[in-house]
Amino acid sequence: AAGVIQSPRHLIKEKRETATLKCYPIPRHDTVYWYQQGPGQDPQFLISFYEKMQSDKGSIPDRFSAQQFSDYHSELNMSSLELGDSALYFCASSLGGWSSYEQYFGPGTRLTVT
Amino acid sequence: GNSVTQMEGPVTLSEEAFLTINCTYTATGYPSLFWYVQYPGEGLQLLLKATKADDKGSNKGFEATYRKETTSFHLEKGSVQVSDSAVYFCALFSGSARQLTFGSGTQLTVLP
Numbered sequence: 455a456a457g458v459i460q461s462p463r464h465l466i467k468e469k470r471e472t473a474t475l476k477c478y479p480i481p482r483h484d485t486v487y488w489y490q491q492g493p494g495q496d497p498q499f500l501i502s503f504y505e506k507m508q509s510d511k512g513s514i515p516d517r518f519s520a521q522q523f524s525d526y527h528s529e530l531n532m533s534s535l536e537l538g539d540s541a542l543y544f545c546a547s548s549l550g551g552w553s554s555y556e557q558y559f560g561p562g563t564r565l566t567v568t
Numbered sequence: 569g570n571s572v573t574q575m576e577g578p579v580t581l582s583e584e585a586f587l588t589i590n591c592t593y594t595a596t597g598y599p600s601l602f603w604y605v606q607y608p609g610e611g612l613q614l615l616l617k618a619t620k621a622d623d624k625g626s627n628k629g630f631e632a633t634y635r636k637e638t639t640s641f642h643l644e645k646g647s648v649q650v651s652d653s654a655v656y657f658c659a660l661f662s663g664s665a666r667q668l669t670f671g672s673g674t675q676l677t678v679l680p
Contacts, residue, residue, distance in 0.1 A: 497657075499667040509666065544611060562610075
């Protein structure tokens, strides 16, 4: 069965650079969530989209933005990167918006800021 | 707000030992509860879920029962294997918050 695809899997950037992470949800899933997991930490919710509209925001810095496109894939744009942005970034998808609680996670993108 | 409190780790067991990882939660309304597993270097995999009180989720020998009266969702397995070594996260999804809230994770190591 098709799973959530994230690219790239690994990314190394320098401070003050920008990064774009991509997420391709499971086919026909209309809801995308982004989470950030710091080293040894639990995943923290960043932002979500339902039917291409931003729905909820969590602890997402103002330097980050995201959107969901017409084909339901999503991109997380990160600017002015800081050392503390080094983390594993997960995308998850679900079907049916807020009536669907079951989220399927991608393998994550490991971002390292040097 | 919503929160999940997990038993602190790490937990080290011998193969075939009994496993319990405690999880309690605080939430408004009636959340759905989950256990996710994360193997080294990999993403989060849904292990089991329960959507209402007294539901029992089970998968791969793991079980957890949604206890509303004690706001708990403890993970159990009767006989662990080396391949169960991973980090286990308890999580809840509340319709009001519309996001997963995770516990801090419990590192399990099973020795042969």
